Amino acid sequence: DGGITQSPKYLFRKEGQNVTLSCEQNLNHDAMYWYRQDPGQGLRLIYYSQIVNDFQKGDIAEGYSVSREKKESFPLTVTSAQKNPTAFYLCASSIGGSGNTIYFGEGSWLTVV
Amino acid sequence: GQQVMQIPQYQHVQEGEDFTTYCNSSTTLSNIQWYKQRPGGHPVFLIQLVKSGEVKKQKRLTFQFGEAKKNSSLHITATQTTDVGTYFCAATDSWGKLQFGAGTQVVVTP
Numbered sequence: 001d002g003g004i005t006q007s008p009k010y011l012f013r014k015e016g017q018n019v020t021l022s023c024e025q026n027l028n029h030d031a032m033y034w035y036r037q038d039p040g041q042g043l044r045l046i047y048y049s050q051i052v053n054d055f056q057k058g059d060i061a062e063g064y065s066v067s068r069e070k071k072e073s074f075p076l077t078v079t080s081a082q083k084n085p086t087a088f089y090l091c092a093s094s095i096g097g098s099g100n101t102i103y104f105g106e107g108s109w110l111t112v113v
Numbered sequence: 114g115q116q117v118m119q120i121p122q123y124q125h126v127q128e129g130e131d132f133t134t135y136c137n138s139s140t141t142l143s144n145i146q147w148y149k150q151r152p153g154g155h156p157v158f159l160i161q162l163v164k165s166g167e168v169k170k171q172k173r174l175t176f177q178f179g180e181a182k183k184n185s186s187l188h189i190t191a192t193q194t195t196d197v198g199t200y201f202c203a204a205t206d207s208w209g210k211l212q213f214g215a216g217t218q219v220v221v222t223p
Contacts, residue, residue, distance in 0.1 A: 035213075042201065042215035043156070058210070090155055099144055099205040104155040 003027065004105035006091050012111050013085075021076045021108045023091030032074035033092040033102065036060060043090065049074055050096075078110060085112045117145075117204050119214035126192045127222050134217040136185045136202030143205055145185045147176060150216070151198040159200075194221050 004025045013019045025032065034046040045058030049068040063082025068074055074093075078085045089108045094100040118137045126132045136145065144163045148156040160169055162178035162185060169176045173196075175188040189196055199216040206212045 040218065043213040045210060045212075048210065099209065099211070101146065101158045101161065102148075102156075102203075102211055103158070107155050 004091055004093055004103060006089075006105035006108050008108060009106065010109045010111075012113060015112055016080045018080055019078050019085075019110065021078070021089055021091070021110070023074045023076065023105060025072050025074075025091075025093045025103075025105075027093055027103065028071070029093035029095055029103070030071070031094045031096060031100070032068065033094075034058075034064070034066065034074070034076045035090040035092065037088045037090060037107075039088075046076065046089075085110060117142075117202055117212060117214040119202055119217050121217060122215065124217055124219045125222065126196075126219060128192055128194060130192055131188065131190045132192060132219070133186055133188045134200055134219075136187075136204075136214055138183050138204060141182045142185075143182075145178060146203045146211070147185075147187055148201045148203060148213075149198050150201065154198075156201060192219075192221055194223060197221050 007022045031050045033048040035043040036046055037043050044060050046064050047058050047066040049055035052071050055066050055068050063079055065077045091105040092102045094102045120135050124132055146161045147159040149159055150156040160176050165182050166180045167178040173190045177186045199218045201213050201216045203211045203213045
């Protein structure tokens with residue numbers, strides 16, 4: 001199947017621990033994104049990458065880090081510096097970076113206790 | 114970055130009724146996209162509008178882009194329970210990033 005695969009779907013972590021969310025796509029898309037969604041709210045951009053080995057901060061990058069070593073992979077690390085990490089995290093990709101249709105993965109629910 | 118405002122935030126609809134959700138911007142938009150997110154799911158692309166005054170239809174859904182390209186609407190006729198979900202509009206900001214509105218959460222009563 002073609003698409004975007006996020007793992008794990010559900011994750012529980014203790015406060016103060018870093019956690020890495022995986023995102024893999026086989027759509028051959030150049031651009032990849034991470035969004036955060038809080039209950040009943042919209043999508044906020046954390047980081048995005050338009051090409052391998054390059055990425056930019058989105059609107060809420062503090063407390064998060066990413067890497068883009070391969071075209072198909074864009075993992076997100078939620079660090080202990082993120083003050084309120086419990087949320088639904090969505091990875092997405094698009095053919096190009098500007099104004100193109102975005103395709104989303106199924107998301108990862110992170111709960112920090 | 115670019116901000117798009119969606120109204121209403123919540124829409125409670127009786128099955129069979131029509132409703133409209135709106136997306137507004139203070140600046141001219143190059144294009145607008147609409148996405149639907151079912152409860153517990155992920156956003157799925159519905160449509161993109163590019164031209165001033167453009168109207169596109171998908172079965173019972175009608176999408177419109179304003180003449181000034183500052184607003185857009187989604188009209189659903191004869192609402193069904195399958196229409197439940199949150200509808201997002203999204204627009205490309207001046208840095209080329211897609212900015213999402215806060216969404217309209219639609220609840221359908223049988």
